[in-house]
Amino acid sequence: MSAFSKAVALIVGGDKSLWFVINTSLRFSFWSTIFSVLPGLPLAFMLFLMKGRLRNILAAIVNAIMALPTVVIGLFVYSAISNRGPLGSLKLLFAPGGVIIGQSLLALPLVIAMTYTGFQKLDPRYHETLTTLGAGLFSKMAAIMREGRYVILQAALSAFGRVTGEVGVSMMLGGNIKGYTRTMTTSVALEISKGEFEYALALGLILLIVALLINVLSHLGIRND
């Protein structure tokens, strides 16, 4: 267990590079969560209002995209933001912008699927009443989002967890640049490849703590619902 105690010492001792990657990870995840929830909510709402077969097909597509490996999403974004790609002039590759775009796209289907499923579980009479009362599209959306706020919170937390724990997108689009785009997960990958297991383990512990926090928050949301 010496690796474990060294890991704890690193965390408690405030190792500077360790805290830097934690900070970078959480910052990227924070923005990725925002940029996946913002477009995800209206899209999920659209899906929720749709009827019949098309809705089922679209829902199936969203679910299928969720299964895409992170490196594949990374590859799509890579080809778009590489200097050769259509967005090349923005210099997003190997920069925080690229990672955040990739992670947002990674979390988007998750946010849509979770909020859509959550909205469906709301009391159907709620939606019907709104319609009978002649609520417009936007007021309807606002009302359902208010009613389903815990669904949204849980989706956001899941998105946060998903992007914090992924390595493919961050590695491919961020390039694991020290002090710039090096995150917890790319750091773990690097340290394992160097055989520095203590440092990797310390980061693993922190990832575990983040995951636990998210789950606790999710459960708080469910209990209060």
Place this chain on the structure above:
Amino acid sequence: MSFLSNKKAKAILAFALIAAFVFTLPVYATGTKEAKVQNKIVRLATTTSTENSGLLGYLLPIFTKDTGYEVHVVAVGTGAALKLGENADADVVLVHARSEEDKFMAAGHGTERRDVMYNDFIVLGPKTDPAGIAKAKNAVEAFALIAKSGSWFVSRGDRSGTHVMELDLWNKAGVSIGGSWYKEAGQGMEQVILMSNSMGAYTLSDRGTWIAVSDKTDLAILYQGDPVLFNPYGIITVDPGKSENINYAGAKALLDWMTSDKGQKLIAGFQLKDQVLFFPNYKK
């Protein structure tokens, strides 16, 4: 927030706290680097051997102090590093596969190439040396012996400079690779050494990476010293005509600095575990 009860507010509040935490960590100040002027940043695509041995971590802060340029290092295999240069996703490349570098220059992707330094490749394996390569007369014979004995060999398999060298040796030894003894890892040098260690396999490594990880393994250097195992590193500035994104001035500054008297002296002075890893060899 009037629609929230006290209890419900807790969950939201906790999430907000995480967000606040994200922005108030003491190291956050260093994160504002992103706001710096873009052309102060030089994008260097290089191999894992220069980054993970600690050489760049030792050299680049001094370069930044001397010139004001900040270097963003992307450490990949030589093949990938050259590809990044070709696509103008890097301003300058520092790699070690001369034949690939010459192709890169011939295709017009680079404007200038200079020798920077060298180290050498070594053949690692289990101390018992089941293939008996320690007695080989040259590197090609050592490789032939490994294949003949059927001992496992772990290959980088990633078109890195080390992989290119390895394929060249198999080729010269007349060995057709791909049997069950030949394991393509597709990973970095450290990882491949650690894998070879746990599999009791042979592998080809650059000396720098070996010195960095040697105390984590039971492997030993079983063959070294053949001149064909010489491993020279070259630095190439990417053709600025490719894209407006290229920071040519920064790339040129790095190329000049690495090959300056100061840069060359610093390279010679870099030691890991009391051993010199890279030998400067730029000739004006």
